Amino acid sequence: MEQSPMLNSEPSEQPEKIHLPRTSESETLQRIRHTTSHVMAMAVQKLFPKAQVTIGPWIENGFYYDFDQPEPFTEQDLKKIQKEMVKIIKRKLPVIREEVPREEAQRRIKELGESYKLEILADLEDPISIYHLGDEWWDLCAGPHVENTSEINPKAIELESVAGAYWRGDASNTQLQRIYGTAWENPEQLQEYKRRKQEALKRDHRKLGKELGLFIFSDPVGPGLPLWTPKGTVLRTLLKDFLTQEQLKRGYLPVETPHIGRVDLFKVSGHWQNYKEDMFPMMAEDEEAAAAEQGFVLKPMNCPFHIQIYKSELRSYRELPMRLAEFGTVYRYEQFPVG
Incomplete structure (x- = not known):
């Protein structure tokens, strides 16, 4: 009797899992994404001459650049920008670092009429580092970057979205347009990233x-x-x-602490001196108490309260490490949450 072909067949091979390194894990990706952000900025300013650039770093899954552009970027604009980026990459432009005196950097920026770059320049230490894409575009930057745009795979990049962002994260400043993009070492990584992103959207x-x-x-x-x-x-x-x-x-012990605490508590912890601008305003009984900073604030973190629990009695080194856990609500007056 002939054996079934199914019994003779080899087990089907599982598709190989594609590893997606985080930018912080890979210097190669840091360079690719940082340079790709510059390529995007160059493409934007070529297609939209009135656009001014601000900052454009790499982030964990890609990069972004903030622009002051009179008209809002559309989905169609993103397609045009990406098409222009591919052209720039294929030109195999050298990426060259240059150090210049502050006065020279200031002169060049004024020639371009880039007001945001002047503000950025004021915060930089000498000597001033500039990165050029060929001889057509440059920006203030400390790097790192690839040596040539040919090191970027044009099939492994994609512009993703546009969002609003205030200059220097301050709502009283100009609202800019932030273009997000992603870049990988190869097309396979890009496709796997997009697949995972779609799966995440479902959840x-x-x-x-x-x-x-x-x-x-x-x-x-x-x-x-x-x-x-x-x-x-x-x-x-x-x-x-x-x-x-x-x-x-x-080994974690559950605790619960109040939603508010005296200002003095947060002076001891250092939050008041270093984090006051990102805390909600103090609540004081009257103007005199407010002037003396004798009031209460909504807590931005739980740890100062947990320290008080620890200090409430004599402790032995045998109790260490002491682990406290709380499902606490914290209040922060900030545009974007921090750790």
């Missing part, structure tokens, strides 16, 4: 929260402030119970 908490009825948002309450529904609150409680048990297994 986006904003999408799932709405679809599952876990929380809602309300204009009278304010943007970004969720109102948890009964269903969502039950889910939160179950997750907190699970996490509490996991923390207890690992």
